[in-house]
Amino acid sequence: MKSRRHFIQKLSAFTGASLLPSLKALSADNLLTISQLSPNKTVEELATDEDYWYQIQQAYTVSPQIINLNNGGVSPAPLVVQNAVERYGKFANEAPSYFMWRILDQGREPLRENLAKYAGVSPEEIAINRNATEALDTIILGLPLQKGDEIVMTRYDYPNMLHAYRQRELREGLKINYVELDLPAEDNDLIVKKFVEQMTPKTKVVHITHIINWNGQILPAKRIADEAHKRGIEVVIDGAHSFAHLEYKIPDLGGDYYGTSLHKWLSAPIGSGMLWMKKEKISKVFPLIPNDKPNSDNIRKFENLGTRPFMIEQAIGQALNFQLAIGNARKEARLRYLKNYWAKEAQSHIPKFKLNTSLKQEFSGALAHFGIEGLEGGKIEGELLGKFKIHTSPVKWEKLDGVRVTPHVYTTLNDLDRLLEGIKHIAKT
Ligand SMILES: Cc1ncc(COP(=O)(O)O)c(C=O)c1O
Incomplete structure (x- = not known):
């Protein structure tokens, strides 16, 4: 506990947060909350612990309207990061050339x-x-x-x-x-x-x-x-x-x-x-x-x-704190687990499905690309969005023609089950 507190103090000292006391507290709280959620599990065990990742999901403002599986394009920020942008923005706008250039600016180093x-x-x-x-x-x-x-x-x-x-x-x-x-x-x-x-x-x-x-x-x-x-x-x-x-x-x-x-x-x-x-x-x-x-x-x-x-x-700075709280190794393992979850299932059970990404650990992480025989990527992407409200990225580049799927730490297995349902439906019809 002592070393964790020391770690958090060190982190807070690094960020520009020290300029705004309320922000410092928020970062530290956020970090503690996330770390308290991670029990003593190995990286591999935690990768499949849906309760843990559900709590991580709650740190984001995930859309209930669509399932976002194009995090490779650009990723959302957790609420703690969004709030910091908003708070700093309001602060800066009180007198931009003073608060932004003279005060916020001190956080850069x-x-x-x-x-x-x-x-x-x-x-x-x-x-x-x-x-x-x-x-x-x-x-x-x-x-x-x-x-x-x-x-x-x-x-x-x-x-x-x-x-x-x-x-x-x-x-x-x-x-x-x-x-x-x-x-x-x-x-x-x-x-x-x-x-x-x-x-x-x-x-x-x-x-x-x-x-x-x-x-x-x-x-x-x-x-x-x-x-x-x-x-x-x-x-x-x-x-x-x-x-x-x-x-x-x-x-x-x-x-x-x-x-x-x-x-x-x-x-x-x-x-x-x-x-x-x-x-x-x-x-x-x-x-x-x-x-x-x-x-x-x-x-x-x-x-x-x-x-x-x-x-x-x-x-x-807030995003970095959030990343440190999850931990790189855990995040990588979870992302690979999510990719494997849907890609292995689709590869084994969906006729006409073609995976264009290696599933071996050293060759891929979260991102994967697939095609369906006889269908252009744009068509698959359109169907996934139109019928299933799943947002992916159509990728037609050099010899690849299909759809890229990119989950993130807030993606749930339910989201991926829905994706599988969508791919099955499209491949069948
Ligand atoms: C491999 C790679 N490099 C560079 C970029 C450009 O990133 P940005 O849009 O942040 O400039 C991207 C964006 O998707 C990318 O995938």
Whole structure:
């Protein structure tokens, strides 16, 4: 109990919450409430404990009208986070240039420390911004590359990132060498080999999407990064779908640069993201929005973003507390359990159902993609929404055509039973 109290005190000290006493109390209470719910169970036992996860669900404001199984697009924030945004917003609006720029602003450094600790890196390597696109485009467009330099990436990387490299290809004569992946994949040796085959003496950057958004494929980031480094090539990692979803620290992936959204798996307010790069790389990357010292090695040069809602940024602290209270390992296990629950059942019992995601632990977490023979993904998605009020994401990309299903910590087995009912019905008719 004593160590828990100490832990909570430390957490509260990290957040900007100390500026507003009521917020500090709320964060601590929330943390205690969640932790008291978790009995002494192993991660695997807790993953199937519906009573526990029901209480977690109650921390969200889940719609009773639709079942949201597109948390991969953007995730909702628990009420404690929503309340913080609202409270900070009201506070800021009393006199924005004073309360937002002079008071709320003081929470940024504690938040940076908190995020850095969670991510396993130095606070001097973390910039807080608005989404993964901003974080990764800062890297992609800011790296000093020139005509003839080559990039290795796959056609399954996120479109915004593909577009950023392609713009540099068009404008500055870079060249992209594509790794041709067949998804789902269950052979990491082959994946690494395919990446290595595209690396040449001219390659300067390898771009790796840790979890591919289209079907949830986990790539062996560290192994690919190690191969790149052996050849003197730098590595950019897109962690949009793995941060606060899989249990790891950023250095475990072996990259030099990393970007993620915080409004996906961390359940931070919508419009929050994070950039990381190794300290020694900072000075050579030009910011997207320059400050007066674009060559400096101060990571804060990437935060010269103009006037923006600091209430969103500051409420990231509440989302982080919430994440810590659940615990990364527990969350990953629960998310995988939910994915397996519906996907295994559908795969074994629904004719014409085709799963396009590996069910092996090292290759997927919460996200999965499926198709139904003879039906386009858009049609399946439309039926699920129209007839069953289940919101999913139609995914037609490269060789995939179907629907992506993404549960979150607030998803119940009832929701997934309803999904199975919907898929069965659609496959039959
Ligand atoms: C793999 C991947 N990278 C980057 C992004 C972009 O994220 P954001 O919308 O936060 O910029 C996404 C969004 O879905 C994604 O799936």
